[in-house]
Amino acid sequence: MRAIVKTGPTAGFEYRTDQEERASLAPGEVRVIVAAASVCGTDRELVNYTPAAEAFGLAFPVTLGHEVSGTVAEVGAAVRNVRVGDRVALESHIACETCYHCRLGQGHNCLNMKLLGLHLDGGFAEQTIVPEQACYVLPDSVPLEVGALFESAGVAVHAMLRSGHLLGGESVLIAGGGPIGLVLVQLAQAFGARQVVVVEPNPYRRTLAEKWGAKTIEPGPDAADWCRQDSADRGGFDVGFDCSGAPGALDTLLHALRREATAVCVGLPNQAYSLDITRHVIKQGLTLKGSFGRSLWATWDRLAALVASGRLDLSALISQRLSLAEFSDAVDLLSGDAAKVLLVPTVHGPFGT
Ligand SMILES: NC(=O)c1ccc[n+]([C@@H]2O[C@H](COP(=O)([O-])OP(=O)(O)OC[C@H]3O[C@@H](n4cnc5c(N)ncnc54)[C@H](O)[C@@H]3O)[C@@H](O)[C@H]2O)c1
Ligand SMILES: [Zn+2]
Ligand SMILES: [Zn+2]
Numbered sequence: 001m002r003a004i005v006k007t008g009p010t011a012g013f014e015y016r017t018d019q020e021e022r023a024s025l026a027p028g029e030v031r032v033i034v035a036a037a038s039v040c041g042t043d044r045e046l047v048n049y050t051p052a053a054e055a056f057g058l059a060f061p062v063t064l065g066h067e068v069s070g071t072v073a074e075v076g077a078a079v080r081n082v083r084v085g086d087r088v089a090l091e092s093h094i095a096c097e098t099c100y101h102c103r104l105g106q107g108h109n110c111l112n113m114k115l116l117g118l119h120l121d122g123g124f125a126e127q128t129i130v131p132e133q134a135c136y137v138l139p140d141s142v143p144l145e146v147g148a149l150f151e152s153a154g155v156a157v158h159a160m161l162r163s164g165h166l167l168g169g170e171s172v173l174i175a176g177g178g179p180i181g182l183v184l185v186q187l188a189q190a191f192g193a194r195q196v197v198v199v200e201p202n203p204y205r206r207t208l209a210e211k212w213g214a215k216t217i218e219p220g221p222d223a224a225d226w227c228r229q230d231s232a233d234r235g236g237f238d239v240g241f242d243c244s245g246a247p248g249a250l251d252t253l254l255h256a257l258r259r260e261a262t263a264v265c266v267g268l269p270n271q272a273y274s275l276d277i278t279r280h281v282i283k284q285g286l287t288l289k290g291s292f293g294r295s296l297w298a299t300w301d302r303l304a305a306l307v308a309s310g311r312l313d314l315s316a317l318i319s320q321r322l323s324l325a326e327f328s329d330a331v332d333l334l335s336g337d338a339a340k341v342l343l344v345p346t347v348h349g350p351f352g353t
Contacts, residue, residue, distance in 0.1 A: 002324045002345065003125035007061045011049045015325060019063070022129055025076035030132050032070040032088060035144035036321075036342045037123035039330040040067055040152055041178065041245075042268075046118070047331055052270050059119045065343070066092035066116045068123030069147030072135070079132045088135040089147035090123065091154075091300070092116040093293045095133070107296040108158075124324060126345045136300050139308045145321075149179075149314045149340055150303060154294035156183035156243075157303045159266045160191075162291040165239045168192035173227055173237040175253045176244025176267055177205040177216065179317055179340050184241050185212045190311040197230060197237070199223055199244075199252060204337040208317075219249065227256035234258050245269045260285040323347045 003019035025031060043064055045053040068090040072082055082088065094114045095107030102110050116122045116134060138147045159180075160167065172188040174181045177200030188196045189212055198209040198216045206216040217226055231237050236258030242250045245267025253263055254275070263286055280286050294300065306312040317340040322330050325348075330341040 001126040004064045004324060004327050005061050006046060006058060006064055009049060009054065009058070009060065011047065013047055013064065013327070015327060019125060021127060025074060025129060027077040028079060028132050029076040029129050030072055030079060030082050030135055031074040031127060031129050032068070032090070032123075032135070033073045033127050034068060034070040034123045034125060034345050036069055036148035036344050037065040038067040038148045038152065039327070039334065039341045039343060041334060042066070043117075044331050044334055050270055052268050056115065056118050062118060063121040063123075063125050063128065064117045065122035065124030065128075066090075066118065067148055067151040068116070068128065069138070069144045069150070070123070070128070071144070073127065075132070082132055082135045082137065086135070087138045087144055087147065089138055089150040090116060090130060090134045091136060091294065091296065092122075092134075092151050093296075094120060094131055095296065097133070108293050124327065124343055126324075136297065136304075139304050141308050142304065143315070145318060145342060145344070146307065146314050148342060149317060150300065151294070152179050152340070153183045153312070153314055154299045154303050155266060155291070156180045156187060157306075158294045158299045159241055159243075159264050159291040160184065160187050161295065161299065161302075162289050163239050163241070163262050163264045165262060166191060167239070169194050170238040171195040171197075171231045171234060173197050173199070173231075173240040173253060173256055174214070175199045175219075175240070175242045175249040176246065177202070177209045178243060180266060181241070181243035182208055182212070182317060182339060183312070183314070184243060185209050185214045186312050187306075189213050190306065195231060197227055199227070199249065202335075205339065208339060219246070219252065224252045224255035227252070231256070231258070237261060240264070242267050247271075247273060251275070254280045254284070254286060257284070257286060260287075262287045262289065265290045318342055321347055
């Protein structure tokens, strides 16, 4: 079958047309025929093999792709909750189910977490074999290609829940209008925020944020002042999400928050940086939180309900559908005129590849 494989700890990847399909399933495994897999910033880090990618400790060789949907074609022995024919989206964080956090019911904090497409073969392929626990059965009304966006949209839902803010009636500031930031824009609107501002350099993405009612501004030396002015009646924003990981973006965000506001870090910075703790944490009294992955399965159920009810429109985030052979183009598109780029195995690229 065709598959995108990362073979070692250097930049690059292999596009294979002869990747072997494993014939038999181990107990607890599920074979999924991939409908779509979306490409994200993490894939770009993995292709470029940046320090952020190295920090994940990949298990080479590994098929990439961790934002996946598809149809169950076969189930192994002892699989209980998934049936052949089920339409599923895949959770990329596979918890061990035995460590302290897992036993507390907090699988998202698992100490032995394995990630699909990094430690286990993922979904940039025609089919993939995953543990049963990776499968989330989609509501009938949710198209499979929208299911491929659940993993990354779930990051936004989890960040909102982690903030502890209801967002209704609040001033919400988002640094980074990539797919995760854009889902947060929609969530803030769905929950009735009074004001949503997005700091984003890419004009295409600013236009999308504006489409969902956000005000937008480019990053720069004046961005923090502009934001503070924009929410001057409260002395700053109530809650901020850094969905960029860009150097300086969190600093801008912290300067634009009001006293005792909350900042949630979602974007993964490529290197350590310093923050003014005296100013922001002590005097401003901010709560600084990180958010990683999704809670299992509260985030997914909430997300599925929001999508099924039409309050969250993930399909509008799909900007391109490419073949597996066009993975390199998909990665390039991430910093261009794109939101979510899907690799669709049934789409064939140039020369029928
Ligand atoms: N915490 C998690 O669990 C988790 C999961 C997946 C992805 N991520 C990270 O979240 C971030 C967002 O991912 P994404 O999928 O939305 O795509 P993305 O990486 O494309 O989004 C980042 C956005 O930030 C913008 N940006 C660049 N410099 C900026 C600046 N100085 N100020 C404001 N915005 C700036 C970019 O133009 C881009 O639109 C990435 O860093 C990604 O690695 C985190
Ligand atoms: Zn991702
Ligand atoms: Zn665990």
